[in-house]
Amino acid sequence: MRLALIAHDEKKPALIEFAQERKADLERFELMATGTTGQRLIDATGLDIERKQSGPLGGDMQIGAEIADETCDGVIFLRDPLTAQPHEPDISALLRLCDVHQTPLATNLASADAVLDELVDQLDGEA
Numbered sequence: 383m384r385l386a387l388i389a390h391d392e393k394k395p396a397l398i399e400f401a402q403e404r405k406a407d408l409e410r411f412e413l414m415a416t417g418t419t420g421q422r423l424i425d426a427t428g429l430d431i432e433r434k435q436s437g438p439l440g441g442d443m444q445i446g447a448e449i450a451d452e453t454c455d456g457v458i459f460l461r462d463p464l465t466a467q468p469h470e471p472d473i474s475a476l477l478r479l480c481d482v483h484q485t486p487l488a489t490n491l492a493s494a495d496a497v498l499d500e501l502v503d504q505l506d507g508e509a
């Protein structure tokens with residue numbers, strides 16, 4: 383099962399803390415991330431993560447393409463709701479594709495735990 387992890391700059395520390403706390407669960411997934419998020423997570427946790435381009439350079443679009451291909455089973459995307467992003471159209475497109483393809487999506491820490499719990503349950507059901 384493939385899971386995407388993304389965070390805007392202000393939210394990267396929270397995503398790193400989340401990944402540290404939930405490392406044992408996250409290790410069970412094939413992980414992908416936008417470029418800077420991925421590198422920060424790798425440095426902080428040692429998780430094996432496929433890095434796409436940085437978000438502003440097309441990383442959201444690359445993850446969106448995986449969602450469209452249905453090769454991405456869930457997205458945890460800690461967005462910064464208080465800072466304008468130059469690539470807002472890419473972000474909207476990614477979120478829209480999650481809705482089109484019924485891909486579980488968490489955009490804050492509270493729902494990140496819920497989405498990860500559900501995907502772990504699915505993995506356990508498959509095992």
Ligand SMILES: O=C(CO)COP(=O)(O)O
Nearest residue numbers: 416417418419436437438
């Ligand atoms: O901008 C992002 C998502 O929209 C995240 O990109 P980075 O992980 O490269 O910072």
